[in-house]
Amino acid sequence: MTQPSTQRPGNAASQAQRILCQGRYETRAMLSNGEQLVIAIVLPLMALFGLTFTNLLDGVETTAINAATPGVLTLCVVSTAFTGQGIATGFDRRYGVLRFLSTTPLGRAGLIYGKVIAVLSVLAIQVVVICSTALLLGWTPAPGGLPLAAVLLVLGAAAFTALGLLIAGTVRPEATLAITNLAWVLLAGIGGVLFPAASSPAFIRPVIELLPSAALGDGLRSALIDGSASGPSLLILAVWTVLAGLAATRYFKWN
Template sequence: MPTSTQAAPGTSNAVGTLKRILLQGRYETLAMIRNGEQLVIAIVLPLMALFGLVFTDLLKNIAARPIDAAVPGVLALCVVSTAFTGQGIATGFDRRYGVMRLLSTTPLGRTGLIYGKVMAVLAVLSMQVVVVGGTGFLMGWQPAPAGIPWAILLLVLGAAAFTALGLLIAGTVRPEATLAITNLAWVLLAGVGGILFPSTSVPAFLQPIINVLPSAALGDSLRAALISGTASGPGILILLAWTLIAGFAATRWFKWN
């Protein structure tokens, strides 16, 4: 039995792994904050989308007021922008410039890299929630109090799922292809993927496909939580499934160079 001055078997390894992941998460967070292009994606574009949705009739009949339907959709857009597009592009070009190859020589490993990036995404996403949510409150947004805990859970699951998807693409194709795929997906998911607009707004023949996408699960579930205060069990399960599948695929097939 270990004494008070001795670590239990495996404890030092666990602590070392956790410390490496925390340091990687801190590095990734600072890199995202210092990158001007990342800040545009993270802050400016979501705010532009928020103003555009509030001052038009695009979200009429979804909630009593446009702002109440706009903020959940824009928060979902923040997740896709930061976790999927931002991380995908940054990681793709890190592979090109040899950063990933250097990381492969450290004990961090694929799993540690993914966890570190998820931590960075959650840190930046927290700032986005403050900015978008604060702007929404100034514009009269009134979220359902009962839905706030569910919204937090959905944002965390969405960040995990889309980070894993972004890393899967960035770790398996060329940087130019990653740039094209993530940007095109951002546009499509924002428009018809259930992010900014409910999945019921797309043509009926597309709804069975859209309904199983993580984008629709995140956007529709956030609207349900923050407008009516209800939890979407299917949405949570879909996001969890995408997180597990994409996370496994990214750790299995991610290429360092």
């Protein structure tokens, strides 16, 4: 005669364990996707070389590589956390992957936190690749600003992941694809990512300075070039992280 199961409810995985498992799954999925790797590695490397061997950043720092590296690190965050996650999540909704996840105890918050873990894991790889390449090109960051830069990267990854998920969870996949790609181009060009917000036209500068892209880009430039902390950048990123995270948790739709 078959004995009844003796597994106790207490043996179920905790929410933290579920989030870590989701994070590992998301990380493997991102690293196995060729398009994601192009966005995550190839395009930032192209931007690094392009900005280093041109005069586009004259006046920002004494050497082009020192001026270019903080912006390219910001581009890595936007590429992976916002564009990459937004597109992937949008099409996961279309193909029913998220509908399946909605039947599990993971929940919206668990899905978001799992994706943040994946973004941070891939971002760590990006940072190693970009910083190693930059060092070979003569990059000399301010040592005192390195811990602050790490904090800014984590905050930026959280903010842009939440924004990407908010878009992917509320509009159609085609719209997500268009919005995130267009935003990537605009933020890279005039959103304070590759170029300081101070270099933007005066009539739009107050708006750009409030964007998370400008906060992250200018904050990293202050930390890695001058070794100084930018209080406004930290505050703006923290506010965007909280607001976007709450909005994504509240309005994200599984299907």
